[in-house]
Amino acid sequence: MDTGFTRRQIIGGSARLGLALAVGVPLLQACGDDSKSSSGKVTESIKDGLKPEAGPLRVFDYDSYINPDVISSFEDKYGVKVEVTTFTSDDEAISKLASGAVDVDLHHSAATNSLFKLVDSGLIMPLNKTYLTNIGNVAAPLRDPYYDKGGTYTVPYTIFGTGIGFRADRVDPAGVNWETLWNPAYKGSASVLDDYREGLSMAMLRKGLTDVNTTDPAVIKKAGEDLSELTNLMNIKVEIEGYHTIPEGATTVAHTWSGDMLTALQYLPEGTTSDVLGYWQPEPAVINNDCMCVMTKAKNPVLAHLFIDHLIDKDNALTNFTFVGYQPAIEGIDSQYLIDQNLVPENLRTSVMTNDQIAQGYRFLQLSTDVEALWQDAWSKFTAGG
Amino acid sequence: MANAAGAAPGGHRNAFWGFLSLPGVAWLAALFVVPFYAVAAVAFGKIDPILRTADPVWNPAQWDFSAMNRVIDRVLDPNDLGKTFLRTFAYVGGALALCCLIGYPVAYFVARHAGPKRGLFLALLVLPFWISYLMRMLAWVNLLQPDGYVNRIIGWLHLPGEHNWLNGDWPAVVLGLTYGYIPFFILPLYAALERLDKRLIEAGRDLGASPSRVFRHVTLPLSVPGLLAASVITVLPMFGDYYTNGFLTSGSPRTEMIGNQIEFYLRGTSQPQTGASLVLILSAMLLVLMAYYLVVTVRAQRAVAT
Amino acid sequence: MSRNRPGQPARGLALVTWLYVLWSLLPVLIAIRISFNSGKSRSTFQSPSWRWYFTDPLQSVWHDDSLRQPLRNSLKLAALTMLITVPIGVAMAIGLQRWRGKLSKASNGLMLFPLVTPEIVMGVALFLVFTQVYTSVPRGFTTQLLGHITFSISYVVVIVRGRLAAIGPQYEEAARDLGANRMQAMRLVLLPLLGPAIFASLMVVFAGSIDDFVISSFLSTGASSETVPMKIYSSGRATATPALNALATIMLVFTLAAVGLAALVMRRMRMRQGGGDDVQLGNMAAVG
Numbered sequence: 019m020d021t022g023f024t025r026r027q028i029i030g031g032s033a034r035l036g037l038a039l040a041v042g043v044p045l046l047q048a049c050g051d052d053s054k055s056s057s058g059k060v061t062e063s064i065k066d067g068l069k070p071e072a073g074p075l076r077v078f079d080y081d082s083y084i085n086p087d088v089i090s091s092f093e094d095k096y097g098v099k100v101e102v103t104t105f106t107s108d109d110e111a112i113s114k115l116a117s118g119a120v121d122v123d124l125h126h127s128a129a130t131n132s133l134f135k136l137v138d139s140g141l142i143m144p145l146n147k148t149y150l151t152n153i154g155n156v157a158a159p160l161r162d163p164y165y166d167k168g169g170t171y172t173v174p175y176t177i178f179g180t181g182i183g184f185r186a187d188r189v190d191p192a193g194v195n196w197e198t199l200w201n202p203a204y205k206g207s208a209s210v211l212d213d214y215r216e217g218l219s220m221a222m223l224r225k226g227l228t229d230v231n232t233t234d235p236a237v238i239k240k241a242g243e244d245l246s247e248l249t250n251l252m253n254i255k256v257e258i259e260g261y262h263t264i265p266e267g268a269t270t271v272a273h274t275w276s277g278d279m280l281t282a283l284q285y286l287p288e289g290t291t292s293d294v295l296g297y298w299q300p301e302p303a304v305i306n307n308d309c310m311c312v313m314t315k316a317k318n319p320v321l322a323h324l325f326i327d328h329l330i331d332k333d334n335a336l337t338n339f340t341f342v343g344y345q346p347a348i349e350g351i352d353s354q355y356l357i358d359q360n361l362v363p364e365n366l367r368t369s370v371m372t373n374d375q376i377a378q379g380y381r382f383l384q385l386s387t388d389v390e391a392l393w394q395d396a397w398s399k400f401t402a403g404g
Numbered sequence: 405m406a407n408a409a410g411a412a413p414g415g416h417r418n419a420f421w422g423f424l425s426l427p428g429v430a431w432l433a434a435l436f437v438v439p440f441y442a443v444a445a446v447a448f449g450k451i452d453p454i455l456r457t458a459d460p461v462w463n464p465a466q467w468d469f470s471a472m473n474r475v476i477d478r479v480l481d482p483n484d485l486g487k488t489f490l491r492t493f494a495y496v497g498g499a500l501a502l503c504c505l506i507g508y509p510v511a512y513f514v515a516r517h518a519g520p521k522r523g524l525f526l527a528l529l530v531l532p533f534w535i536s537y538l539m540r541m542l543a544w545v546n547l548l549q550p551d552g553y554v555n556r557i558i559g560w561l562h563l564p565g566e567h568n569w570l571n572g573d574w575p576a577v578v579l580g581l582t583y584g585y586i587p588f589f590i591l592p593l594y595a596a597l598e599r600l601d602k603r604l605i606e607a608g609r610d611l612g613a614s615p616s617r618v619f620r621h622v623t624l625p626l627s628v629p630g631l632l633a634a635s636v637i638t639v640l641p642m643f644g645d646y647y648t649n650g651f652l653t654s655g656s657p658r659t660e661m662i663g664n665q666i667e668f669y670l671r672g673t674s675q676p677q678t679g680a681s682l683v684l685i686l687s688a689m690l691l692v693l694m695a696y697y698l699v700v701t702v703r704a705q706r707a708v709a710t
Numbered sequence: 711m712s713r714n715r716p717g718q719p720a721r722g723l724a725l726v727t728w729l730y731v732l733w734s735l736l737p738v739l740i741a742i743r744i745s746f747n748s749g750k751s752r753s754t755f756q757s758p759s760w761r762w763y764f765t766d767p768l769q770s771v772w773h774d775d776s777l778r779q780p781l782r783n784s785l786k787l788a789a790l791t792m793l794i795t796v797p798i799g800v801a802m803a804i805g806l807q808r809w810r811g812k813l814s815k816a817s818n819g820l821m822l823f824p825l826v827t828p829e830i831v832m833g834v835a836l837f838l839v840f841t842q843v844y845t846s847v848p849r850g851f852t853t854q855l856l857g858h859i860t861f862s863i864s865y866v867v868v869i870v871r872g873r874l875a876a877i878g879p880q881y882e883e884a885a886r887d888l889g890a891n892r893m894q895a896m897r898l899v900l901l902p903l904l905g906p907a908i909f910a911s912l913m914v915v916f917a918g919s920i921d922d923f924v925i926s927s928f929l930s931t932g933a934s935s936e937t938v939p940m941k942i943y944s945s946g947r948a949t950a951t952p953a954l955n956a957l958a959t960i961m962l963v964f965t966l967a968a969v970g971l972a973a974l975v976m977r978r979m980r981m982r983q984g985g986g987d988d989v990q991l992g993n994m995a996a997v998g
Contacts, residue, residue: 428802428805428817435856437820439832460842510727513720513723532734537921537923538958540738546752552754556754570947641829644829650943667830687831693826702818
């Protein structure tokens with residue numbers, strides 16, 4: 019008698035299993051804790067006068083975004099260790115913080131347009147300014163920013179614009195603009211930032227559309243289609259590695275952030291001078307700044323505050339700049355100052371912004387869920403090779 | 405297995421073996437079955453209004469299929485995700501073809517002609533399993549650099565086509581997939597070929613057929629089940645691969661596979677339902693292959709046991 | 711062995727096979743050689759040195775914590791996975807082999823499923839279940855460990871069942887006839903007979919866990935739960951130095967040492983029992 023294990027039995031078994039699950043899983047749900055529910059804004063910070071904890075201080079950041087020397091000097095000053103966990107995009111950072119996939123004390127590079135998610139869900143707490151003795155150093159336009167009234171939750175870290183980084187020895191600096199990315203002469207060595215707001219808004223700006231927060235599905239769709247032209251025309255790469263692929267020569271033209279070309283100074287191979295680097299940014303450009311903020315559930319909140327304070331010390335900020343290349347949001351540190359200090363070569367003057375440029379730049383604002391989905395789907399269609 | 409004692413199912417003795425299996429079964433139920441249900445619950449669920457992270461819905465009666473419908477529309481659109489699915493199928497198919505082309509002769513040789521050196525060859529075939537997949541890919545990244553040895557050899561041999569291999573072209577991905585997964589193909593195929601009834605092959609020879617005719621008309625048809633099983637076991641992981649092309653071509657839309665899109669939606673966006681829906685669609689597509697392999701394996705288990 | 715007419719076909723196939731072996735292993739050997747470079751090049755050989763292993767004060771594996779930590783994590787994970795999975799798997803294998811009835815068949819099917827499930831599906835499913843259902847499980851190492859055990863159980867069961875089928879029930883029955891109860895028969899007779907299979911399982915689980923990328927990556931929470939494959943993936947296309955090759959080589963050495971050790975133990979066991987290399991390798995081939 020054949021009592022074999024047939025397909026029917028597999029399917030039948032799974033159906034019964036499915037029913038069991040439908041009943042059983044809600045019971046399971048009750049077992050887990052409810053920590054992921056959005057509990058609302060946190061309005062109270064830590065108390066004054068607390069002692070720094072024993073550490074280690076866990077910092078959440080982009081890769082290579084703080085000078086190891088600055089980290090060491092902090093470690094020595096307070097006798098603690100600093101651990102850096104990295105992410106590659108702002109959405110990834112929020113997703114990991116929200117789901118509890120990472121457990122950190124300090125979010126070091128929050129984007130301004132998604133800050134509301136961190137605030138409204140109670141993931142970050144207000145800052146206690148008594149620990150921030152250097153708070154007066156913050157650049158004037160960002161002391162009371164539109165995204166964080168009174169600088170309650172955040173301190174700005176770096177300011178940057180979005181433009182085109184390129185090899186000045188292969189591309190004529192005078193003629194660089196968005197069209198350069200669509201120039202088949204550079205096929206195979208061009209890249210676009212792996213960020214859906216940056217990528218799509220760049221396509222919009224190229225066509226003269228300046229609303230980088232548009233809700234118009236037709237505009238978003240067209241931007242995606244324009245980007246899709248690059249797929250076969252340019253064999254475009256989608257990455258945020260321009261800061262080292264340009265000096266190394268693998269990329270000729272890259273959609274980059276302004277600080278990338280300054281970071282690139284450290285990745286120049288032996289025998290190559292900084293003359294080969296170039297940066298162009300439209301006027302006005304998309305301007306952004308990173309924010310430092312302290313997690314509500316931080317185990318080392320005092321250390322987190324002290325670390326922020328450490329970074330807005332003017333000397334530390336300059337030391338940090340020499341490694342990171344991104345302009346710190348410190349009053350008085352602008353292009354002329356940095357060129358005078360020989361920290362920025364003249365040909366990269368445009369990588370550093372003036373207070374006016376900061377004030378007039380286009381900013382990414384928050385989008386509603388539906389609109390965000392439109393942007394993400396348009397980007398997905400581009401990266402899917404569609 | 406021969407039930408020598410003739411014991412009927414149930415009863416004290418049987419329950420003992422059941423209890424022995426219990427830890428494993430309970431584990432898999434909790435950490436394999438429930439997670440799958442969680443995928444469905446997320447795919448047909450909602451999102452947290454502020455954080456825009458997943459908010460799963462556990463009761464099937466309340467499931468919301470709108471995200472899944474949108475995804476299905478995009479999958480059927482040949483200019484959108486449809487292209488990605490087709491490309492994934494093409495890459496997997498190409499890699500499988502290469503695996504067959506390279507792997508069959510190797511498996512056949514080791515199974516039937518290796519003689520006293522068979523142990524050595526088997527060890528060499530098993531060796532890649534002990535080398536980390538990513539280390540093997542890293543090795544290729546080293547070789548395929550613009551100033552790496554592949555380009556050097558091409559230049560030295562004066563062949564045309566010094567190339568930027570890591571630039572985002574499909575050959576790098578197909579070759580990468582082949583290199584990475586071919587050990588999974590060769591070993592099961594070897595095992596199947598090794599078990600072929602040699603008397604049938606010798607009979608063919610004794611009847612006067614030439615070696616190539618014997619191969620075409622006896623050996624090859626007999627090895628088809630083995631080929632199928634090896635193909636399925638190789639192809640299933642390939643479909644979900646996202647790291648091979650991510651590693652070899654660093655973000656080129658022209659080589660994007662389904663795995664990359666799944667990763668994008670689940671890690672970097674506010675639409676986990678889309679990512680979970682894609683996972684369900686991928687699983688549904690592979691279900692036929694998975695079921696085939698399961699049935700074959702169970703039959704083999706019973707055959708070995710008797 | 712078949713009575714083959716030696717000659718052209720066999721030699722042609724031998725050539726193909728040797729070429730395949732070269733193609734399969736040479737790139738890795740080159741990568742290992744590159745790890746001994748004295749300079750930063752990752753594409754060409756430079757004069758040999760231990761620089762990236764321990765002499766470079768900042769970037770060698772010995773000194774760079776961002777490289778040492780993944781190594782520690784990978785080894786810890788693999789060792790714990792091995793120690794927990796094998797007992798569960800062996801018990802399940804013995805149980806499934808002898809259990810009768812519909813429940814047994816369903817459990818067998820359940821056990822086989824992870825073998826055919828693509829890793830990304832498992833990774834996503836585990837990620838979602840730990841973030842949405844089992845939220846009190848500490849994320850990071852613990853969830854990675856649970857994930858690794860989950861996909862490893864099936865390997866153990868398949869390997870051990872293969873051996874069980876070959877052994878048959880007669881030894882235990884003989885022991886029972888001599889007065890032992892079921893537990894004693896299992897412990898004193900069956901388990902020693904299963905020795906080679908158990909060691910083969912330990913090897914396979916260890917190697918599988920060390921090599922895992924997708925599950926570890928989805929369940930990781932950051933630097934403290936990064937594994938070596940994850941490190942290779944994130945650094946491989948960026949500005950890595952040959953230190954990355956050194957890290958990969960060190961992992962390889964650990965894996966081969968573990969495999970070699972287990973193989974030695976297995977050979978000792980088998981010399982006392984009698985059985986061929988082919989049986990074990992065939993088992994592993996059947997698993998894969």
